[in-house]
Amino acid sequence: MARFIFVTGGVVSSLGKGLLSASLGALLQARGYKVRIRKFDPYLNVDPGTMSPYQHGEVYVTDDGAETDLDLGHYERFTGVSAHQSDNVTSGRIYRDIIAKERRGDYLGATVQVIPHVTNEIKAFALADTEDLDFVICEIGGTVGDIESLPFVEAIRQLRNDLGRDQTVSVHTTLVPWIKAAGELKTKPTQHSVREIASLGVQPDVLLCRCELPIPASDKAKIAQFCNVPQSAVITALDARSIYDVPLQYHREGLDDEVLRAFGIADAPPPAMAQWDDIMDRLDHPEGEVTIGVVGKYVGLPDAYKSLREALVHGGIANRVKVNINWLDAELFEGADGELAGKLEPCHAILVPGGFGERGSEGKIASVTFARERKVPFFGICLGMQMACIEGARNTAGIAGASTTEFGETSEPVVGLITEWMSKEGLQERAAGGDLGGTMRLGAYEAKLSGNSHVASIYGTTDISERHRHRYEVNAHYKPALEEGGLVFSGMSPDGRLPEIVERPDHPWFIGVQFHPELKSRPFAPHPLFASFIEAALKQSRLV
Template sequence: MTKYIFVTGGVISGLGKGVISASIGSVLQMLGQHKITIKKLDPYLNIDPGTMNPVEHGEVFVTKDGAETDLDLGYYERFLEIETTKYNSTSSGQLYEKLLSKERSGGYLGKTVQMIPHFTDMIKEFICDGSENYDYIICEIGGCVGDIEAMAFYESLRQLRNDLGINNIMFIHLTYLVHYSITDELKTKPTQNTIRDLQQVGITPDILICRTEVPINDKIKDKLSLHTNLPKSNIIEVKNFYSIYEVPLSLIKEDIHLLLSKKLCIHSELTSNKWETLYNTIMSPMKEITIGLLGKYTDLNDSYKSLIEALIHAGLYHKHRINIEWINAREEMDKHKSIHGIIIPGGFGTTGIENMLSYIQTYRENNIPVFGICLGMQLMVIEYCRNVLNIKDAISSEFSQEGTHVITKLIDKSNDKIGGTMRLGAKKILLTDSKTKDIYRSDSIHERHRHRYTVNESYTSLINKAGLTVPGKSLEENEQTGIPKPITEIIELKRNQWYIGCQFHPEYQSNPFNPHPLFLSFIENCIS
């Protein structure tokens, strides 16, 4: 029978439940358990994070089937080396939409639709969906215990413990021990309160994981054990680390594999520890390079979480530490910045566009490696049209209705909706002879997308002749005519050392054990 591990959080949000959940999944893999999946349940009322401000919520992670999800799914994929889908993520908004749709179509046969049992049943159905394919399902509950939006989720977990049996359910609670610097002591009261909140909804954790800035001594563990009814061996500390990839090792050192094995009846020893090798690489002496990240949402690093991790993966492969130079698109260009290469990620809206174009022109003319992703590629095309092809009013129809639209909307029709209306998910791309093809070592690739605008195909022949080649295209069926139309996916400037833009998001498919080839090539050229 499938066994379930529920990861909850308390005291404050943003403690790293995603990293903990992914680390637990990885520890299970090292125990020889490979039929594992991880699901994220977000209590917020949005359908998905696709329309949320990245500075408030962090990046939107796109799965291979085109679901716009929380960035935690990126952790799941990178730590476990798996691919997630829309079935790995849900929200209160999605579940309410499904519930009301069923009610409107008569699915409840005239019954009064209530939170219990109808909404809680929806939550349980999502959790258990596909259980026949897995031995272990890890579920991360977003937010904190006590949040009003999450009350139905915790009620569902309580019910599942009775439905599935206590031996098939494990609860792991992540909390924060407050370090009061004035007296240099750890305060346990907030953690006592969050455990009490859990117990009030009928849940007692099997393991308590404590985020802490200072080590936990036996006195603190005794106190926590007294107030939580947990043995000291089930109280684990996780300190702040240089790298998130140290977390699985930290959990193993705290014997979490023994606790998992005992509760879940796993009768196997830890196999080879891939994290030990990675840790040794991370902590070894390295040279350093600085990469400029020119973006619209630099006020929150998590807005570019997958991108930062992809750069780190490539840096580790090449034995170089990556320093990120954050460049806000709203700021005018600082020509004194000393960087080895620049990356321009995706984004939306007109803010900072002219500043970004100035950066691109400067680094193109000075033959410094430039890597444009999504919006970044589109801006590379606009800049080239303006300053090389002399199309001075070149612009995207996203930014202005005036001028020469070298970037246009993919679907030219009115649509009042914003969420879920982009080109999303993995698409097949055909490559012609080029540097990019040499990097991939393949004639075709599949990469994930998230965009609404694309290069105007009327101008691709012109920019090709001027030296900005288009070595990668995909075919997309026109929703209005049904006729396949080409979409520019990759551009590159051969005469520069490394000047490549892509419409897709390669960062979604990079992990520390298998860095993405485009990032490997980009960092290699930045080093040289």
């Protein structure tokens, strides 16, 4: 029977519950245990698919097409276990399902209430498909004390009674702030936070204390005494130089040992941490350095491109080089050639990521032109590939009016709304005026690569599967004209209808992909496209 670890947070948000969950999962996995990590999100959106990246960061997409919280990206990168639709649930999804059941009469006339109906749905989500696991880590989003999270904390309380205390452990993250004027670390916020969650019936077994300075033994003793935990269970969590150092740091502090102790497990093998040591050695001792210019529209919030950033780091790990990312607002390049050159010339490679909407599109197209003409390595992802096709249509295929219907009516729809496509479930159809949420081409789809293409040599195969998240596609009607202009369609959907990859054979490294390869990159298994892209940037750096 699986054991359950519930991760909560108090005092303030952004304390790193997602990294804690991912790191703890990696540490238990390194000891030989089979682990799964799940995320409970208290907000009322059904999923984050329609939320602004500035509000919520990136939307992480799973193989089975779920639009989920970005923390699931941490879970996958740290454990290598692919997440599923069942690994992320929101209050909105729970309430939607409950109301649907009530309308059907499933509750047989009962009054539908938070307890037991909402809490039962939460518990069912936590317990589903866990039979073959050793540990299930459940992260509760938000901050204890928020009204939205109360049903989830209550569900935890009930689960701890249902399963037995020897089958569940509570890990609570808190803040131990440094008050500069007083020259002291303050433990009172942690005491109040633990009192808050304990008043709801959940007594933490382990405390992870975020702080700027090491916590003295005397302060740990005070926290332990007032929070009713052993002093060894007060774990210091200092800022790390890299997120990939966090599992090593937490192991040194004894986090995994304390969690196992709380379960009464005394004979667990030590974790095999050699691969984590190797990652940090590569990050700490690079043999080169490259600068990547990322031309996007959400660059004001790095979490909007979280998986992209990590995939670039993974490409650096693969080549043992340091990757510097120059985040560039695409709007800066609209109608300003001088500024464009000044910003992009120091970059050894240019990447145009995905996004939605017209804002900044002309700046992205100008960046593509710069990379094509200057022979600078270029990587276009999703909308970035579409902008590369529009740029090629305008400047190398002679289609001056080339554009996308996403931005309005156009006489030359090089990119258009996709209304139907084939999936494993059969023909999928979407209406132009339909809902935005959950209606895109989502999840893993296969593609066929041309045998003599650059991408086939990078992948080492002609059959690939990658994750998608988009509702517009490059119009295959323009394929002959674009290829005449030098932009080759080197990857297509298996039925030959949907373009998946374009490249320029006369360019050192020019690739655009309709999918999101960053979602499948791992520190121990960097995505081949990112590894090759960083290698091309390294070659470019030696030419400058």
